[in-house]
Amino acid sequence: MPEPREPAELVTAAADGDRTAWDELETRYGPRMWAVARASGxxxxxxxxxxxGSWLRLLQHLHTLRDPAKVGGWLMTTVRREAHAFLRKRHDVSPFDHDVLTLEAVDDPDPASAVLEADGRRLLWKQVSALHEPCRTLIQLVAIDLGNRQMAARLGMPVGSVGPTKARCLEKLRTLISSQETAQ
Amino acid sequence: MINDEYFLAALRLAAGNDPIPSHVSAAARDVYGLRVPRAVTATPAARAAAGPDVRDPDGCHLVRFVADGLTFDLEVTVGDGLIDVAGQVCPHPGEDAVIDVKTPHLTLTRHIARNGDFAATGLPPGWLSVVCHRPGRAPVQTRWVRIRP
Incomplete structure (x- = not known):
């Protein structure tokens, strides 16, 4: 089994016509891009x-990425921006997506997207397990996209309390992660 | 501070819920087939005092892209869920030059009239890009734009 190629190597190979490199990029980053697009609503x-659309953007930037080693972060930031543009266009009568039209390529990928790397995800899940109830269960239910009504039934709380509790639990998790990052 | 989207996305990935559908992966892989080697990318440009997208008096939407001395003006109309594109490339890129109107599923090749006009009709909504192939020179390709029905 050959060693997996480095991201920068994959970008260069894809730019030079190597389709297998493109497929490898998709295997590595496609699931994360999907998760970001869906988490964006x-x-x-x-x-x-x-x-x-984000893959089409990459195709046009294969030769011009400032730091090909950060192609993963570039793709996550791009799909997040595309998602925001899609959400903003809802009341727009033009068939063109204005924001997509004017969207410039990202030179510096968002460093926060590192939470999507395998290590970041493991750390996140470890922190979820460290939360007290009802936050631990609630965050697990958020992760599987359960609606507020079903969450209320599972947690034995009024539907109206789910939203504020969810916000508090996410904030607790954020604080835990931030303190972990600060300690490192 | 982690953006909410990344935070929720990481949770969703960790939970293994809502994995990427196979058709989305397949479409991403197929994107590579749309590569135009050596192409120069034309980016949106303002038309006079307006932005890159202008509605003309007939209700059509016009958008301009510029690169490498070439200007594309595209006019898009939507009817019955399909897209019609009428465009003009300026200056005329030469007699042997051709235009490809590309979508992820379909590429239509068009000759360019003496005045630089070209047209393509009945395109599916979604991502669209126009490429001008000029013999002896690098092709110029507009940035991909999403057209909604």
């Missing part, structure tokens, strides 16, 4: 468009 069909 897009429907499955809009998320599919946003992900496809």
């Amino acid at each position: 897009l429907s499955p069909s809009d998320a599919a468009d946003a992900v496809q």
Whole structure:
């Protein structure tokens, strides 16, 4: 089994016509891009468009990425921006997506996207396990996209309390992660 | 501070819920087939005092892209869920030059009239890009834009 190639190597190879390098990029980053698009609030069909659009952007920037080693962060930032543009266009009568039209390529990927790396995800899940109830269960239910009504039934709380509790639990988790990052 | 989207995305990934559908992965892989080697990317440019997208008196939407001395003016109309594109490339890129109007599923090749006009009709909504192939020179390709029905 050959060693997996470094991201910068994959970008250079794809730019030079190596389709297998492109497929490897998709295998590595596609699932994360989908998760970002869906977490941004897009429907499955809009998320599919946003992900496809982000790959089209990469295709046009294969030769011009400032730091090909950070292609993962570049893709996450791009799909997040595409998702925001999709969400903003809802009241726009033009068939063109204005924000997509004017969206410039990202030179510096968002460093916060590192939470999507395997290590970041492991740390996040470890912190979820360290939360007290009801936050631990609630965050697990948020992760599987359960609606507020079903969450209320599972947690034995009024539906109206789910939103504020969710916000408090996410804030606690954020604080835990921040203190962990500060301690490192 | 981690953005909410990354935070929730990381939770969703860790939970293994809502994995990427296979057709989305397949579409991403197929994108590579749309590569135009050596192409120069034309970016949106303002038309006079307006922005890159202007509605003309007939209700059509016009958008301009510029690169490498070439200007594309595209006019998009939407009817019955399909897209019609009428465009002009300026200055005329030469007699042997051709235009490809590309979508992820379909590429239509068009000759360019003497005045630089070209047109393509009945395109599916979604991502669209126009490429001008000029013999002996690098192709110029507009940035991909999403057209909604």
